[in-house]
Amino acid sequence: MKYNFFMNVIRKLAYLILKCVFLIKVEGKENIPKAPYIICANHRSYLDPVLIILIFDERVYFMAKSELFRIWWLSPIIRAFGAFPVRRGKSDISAIKKAIEVIRSNNILGIFPEGKRNRTNEIVLKGEKGVATIIKATGAKVLPVAICGKIRPLCGITVRIGKPLEFKNKDEDNQKIVDTIMQSIKDLILNTNKIKKEKRN
Template sequence: MNLYAFGKGLVKTVLSPLYRFEIIGAENFPKEGGILLCSNHIHALDPPVVGMTAPRTVHFMAKEELFKAPILGPILPKVNAFPVKRGMSDREALRTALKILKNGDVVGLFPEGTRSTDGILKKGLSGAGFFALRGNADVMPCAIIGPYKAFRKVKVVYGEPIRMAPFRERKASVDEVTEAIMSSIQKILDDYTVNK
């Protein structure tokens, strides 16, 4: 068993008794091909939770500072995470992400760039649109909904994939694609947040 699979099982074992996870729409996740997985970001646990619930292995883009942490730092590369400088203007990170997508794998990122302290979806960084257009990949929007309070429900909702071919054909801008991604995440939040 590789470390990613072990970590996925460990996260599930540790977190599942604490939070009541409800996974919705996992069947929407394409079974093959490059996918850019974009989620809102409300808690430090979001990356392991998305990794635990996604039906495919996810290569997470994570802020550079985490790779310098004493315990977490050495583990991150072994669970398919790779560093990015804040603002997503890191050329090495760009090359890494594009290579993963073009190899037909999944890159996970949080387009807001940082956690939302009030749970309201923030403006997405243009890096999300860049990867979606240049990476020969479609986009899987995801929303994490919940208070992350003990024994309360946390929903992880996967929406319908956003096909990038029409955007590429009409030479859409990076900002337009980023807005489309954020609108899809917002729609999931709107559809599932209130009494659903």
């Protein structure tokens, strides 16, 4: 689903500002398939969902932690951009049903499989199994996305989009599916880091 004219103007202005401030670079846009599909990305900053919303031309419906929807001024904004609540640390059946509905309506779903921001020194955290349930219920492709670099002004952020993954075996273990997705994201990050080291040498 496309954004309306007003929201598109907001997105383009916001992206222009953030691109200048954070020196954003996007790689792999040619890998973006036709909807429906699921974007799975790593999560280190509150800016992560904003970056994805601004980079992808079609509306991305994000699972967002339910606490954000209790903030009176923020809730209408994130809802307008397609976010819907999920209770972290619990099996939120209503959020899973909403996610499946998004895919079956030929839209794009955005998920951070780690379930929370990664504040550790690990490249990625272990992913949660909820995304595998959605994949099995819909048969949707998964588009791995790696957000690399420090979220600081003028430090440079690279958003690298990988090739779509497909999981056709419905008997495959859910954790194995999620581990495959997280490994794909990790590989994208490590590849980016490798390129940076080669440039410095």
